[in-house]
Structures are given as C-alpha cells and as structure tokens.
Amino acid sequence: MMKTIAEINEKIRQGKAVVVNAEEVIDLVKEKGVKHAAQHVDVVTTGTFGPMCSSGIYFNTGHSKPRIKLGGGRVYLNDVLAYPGLAAVDVFFGANALPDDDPRNRVHPGDFNYGGGHVIEELVAGKDIRMTATAYGTDCYPRKRLETWLNIKDLNEAVLFNIRNAYQNYNVAVNLSDKTIYTYMGVLKPRLGNANYCSAGQLSPLLNDPHYRTIGIGTRIFLGGGIGYVAWQGTQHNPNVLRTEAGVPKRSAGTLAVIGDLKQMSPRWLVGASMYGYGVTLTVGVGVPIPILDEEILRSTAVTDEEIYGAVIDYSDAYPNQKPDIVGEVNYAQLKSGTVKLQGKKVPTSSLSSYSRAVEIAEVLKDWIKRGEFLLTEAVAPLPGVESGVAFKPLPERPLEI
C-alpha cells in the first residue's frame, strides 16, 4: 500500500480524509493492526506545547518622518532589548531578552518577571508596545531618537522565527546535590527531590516521525495558533544519537527551525514564561501533520510513551560541566505516572510542557484538515538524517592570546 501526498490532499479537499491524532492512532493500531490502520488513516496529527527558548520575532515598522536608521543603534520594546543589526527599520527580537535594569540573578534566584517572551505575547494579543530607539543619524536617515507605540496591526511584516523548537526527545532533569537549584528545567529539589521532563512523548511531532521521512523543509504546520512552515533543521539538530530498535531517539535528537506569520497567531499558543532563577522564555504551540504514505510511517506514529526513553541528567553537575554521565533512563509512561524510580528512590515528576494543550493542538490541526482548510505539503528538502553525518559538537574553545 502506498499513498501520495497529492492523493491525500485530494481527499482533504473533498472532505473525505481520515484524520486521527497521535494518541488515537495507538488504540486504532491495537484494535485493527498496522496494515488495516495504514489503509484507513490518511493523516496523523501531533502537537507539543512547552517553553522553547530559541524563539523570536522580526518585524518591519515602516519608515518614520524624518527617517531613522535603527541598524547600528539601540532599540527597546517595553524596555526589553531588541536586536537592531539589520537595515533601517527591521528589528529582530528574542524571547530570552531582558530589560537592562532587570536585576537578573544578582539576588539569586532572580524572579525574571518580564522579558522578551512576555513582550511577544502582548504584541500577539494586540496590545500596544512601547518602542524607544536611538540611532547615530546619517544624511539620508537624519533622525536620532524615536519613541512611539507599536501595534501588530500597523507593522508591515511581523514574523515568528524560532531557530530551535520541537526537540525530538529531551533530558529528564534531576538534582543530586544538597541544595535546591533553579534551572531552565524548573526548580529542582535537592537529593533527587523531583524529576522534571519536557516532552509531549507519544504526541510530540518528531518522535512520531523518527527518521524525518515526512517532516522536512517546507512542511506546513500549526504554529502559535496560526499556520507556519518548517524553515530548516533547528540549531543543535543531532540525528545521530542512541536510538531504540524501532529508531526512536533515546537522547535529545532532531530539532526544527520554524517560521510563520505572527499576525495570524494567538496569545493562547504563545505564552510568555518566567523560569525562576533562570530567565524568561516563550511557551510555543507547535503541531505537525504526518501523511500516512505507507505502513512504516503509520507504525512510527503509533509509538507509545512506554517505547520512548529519556536520559535522566544531574543538573547540579553533569549538565553544567558537560559531563557525559547519566543517572538512568526512564520512559514517558513512567514519567507521566507521577513518580519514577531512580537510584532506588521513588522520585515525583513534574512536566514543563503541557500534555493537555498538546492534545488540543493535535485536535485543532485535525479539525483544520477535516474541514479542508489545511492541505499537506511535500517537503522541499529533507532534514539531515542519521546517515548525514550531522552532529552537535561542543565548542572547541581556543583561549585568546594576550
């Protein structure tokens, strides 16, 4: 049995496509078997909703009168530092950015109440944003100061461009030390007081397509409540990790760089977040449809939490000091049960990504496809796979000579 994306799109147009989410497909396979399910199902939808730090936006404000060249100057949005290294009125702005006067971790742990992620959420919500900028002035761009309100509806382009999202599997974070630590994986209590994880597991996009057979550059996706595209492999894309026999990565592996029109998105799916003692970030909703072209693809989408293993890493030592040691491996069914067993101890678990929201994303995407509003795309180029030789390397640090 082989289907093509064109055939599936034809069924979507006619409103006849059979679409299930990556959770429902598990039961379907149990009931009817892979072969039958693969014939029956056209699309499996996935979803994930978690803090994704490598998120950002860019926009074009239009030119002021007289003109100002922000490139090379300084730009703030609600006092949060933006990046003005581009032309006259193009601005890039990252989710982790902070106001200059934020105390950060001067008194540890810092609160990080407000930063880039929050500004992005407010901009998407249609709130006015205060832009203050200074520039050096040129003959053609004489203005040196600009203070103005910005609203998303007035911007020429406003684009979400996240250079690393939707990690294929992720570390499970614990703390083996004697004091509480504050990390991007949340607050970790001493002596294995808790174990924090951050993946939707069986619903997570890249875990349902472990070898990137359908998800590639150009794939149309759900992004932040609107429509987006896979732009490239994400930074730190690392396909060549330890995998199970079925090919499911047991360590952090593939990632996606995604892009989409911010004006279509909604603050329900782009939520500013504060990681106590760590910084600010943006919680992003991503959903990817997987066309069922053959049985193997369907079998991959039927992956269950029991079959997905994550590495448990000590964030008090192994993580910060780049040591390869792991505390153990646990699967997502164990993690989601509320406790895991580590070093003979029962350790309670917390999630940082919302599974119920991930289900909701997969359902929204399913609904769009069923109503014929969302057609699937053929990847323009594949993401680098296991054979590509692409690897995530550490920094070859070379001290500067004095």
Added chain:
Amino acid sequence: MAVSKRVVLHFPKRLVEQPVIYHLVKDYNLEFNILRASITAEPEEEGLLVLQLKGEQDEYDKGVKFLLKSGVKIQSLSQDVTRNEARCTHCGACVTICPPGAFELDLKTRQVRFNDEKCVACGLCIKTCPPRAMEVHF
C-alpha cells in the same frame, strides 16, 4: 462539634505587640498551628499570621468575635492563593513543588487540579509557575 479552620489574620500595627493570640488560645480553648507568619519592622506595615485553629465550634465562633473586636482582620485561607485559570497551561511544574501537595495531575484529562483547601499559603508555587498563574492576595 469540633472544627479545624485555616485563617489569615491581619494585625494592624497597634496590635502587633499585644498578646492577642495568647488570649485567643487560652480564653477560648483553641489549639493552633502556625502555617506562616510575617511581622515586619516597618512601622507602617501590618503583621500577618496564617493559622490553623482547632477547637469546639462555639468556642471558635467566640474566638473569632474576640479577634474582630480587637481589630484583627480575618480571611479564610483558601481565598488567598488562587489560580488564574486563564493563564494556567496545565503544564505541571507546580506539582512537585507544593509542600502539602495541593496540585494533582488528573491522569485522565492530563490537567492539573488545584485543591485550594490543602494550600497553606507558603508561596512556593508563585515563582515556580512559568506563566505565573498562581496569585497571592493578602
């Protein structure tokens, strides 16, 4: 009938140095458990005490009257830490942080329930919650 209630007491500054709790416990036969206390040195600020009070209903009622008459403001505790439902993403980051276990992951809906009657207003969840959905109102 015996009762056990958790209350937040606000002391105006003039009462901070009075033996109000001593009288409450001694005169009305109430048992108490301090869940949280903050009496600041700032003269314009009030004192705050979160207590669990146990005793007979009629004695408890009389004790509350005594507190009110003395000028202490009383709130029942469950109203003081609330969850902004519109902001909660049901991630679960709070679940392992709360000392009395007021958050519970519903294994079926995968949503996080907040059982406010278990909350002792320790405040730990406030900054641990990434979207800052937990709010204290004193």
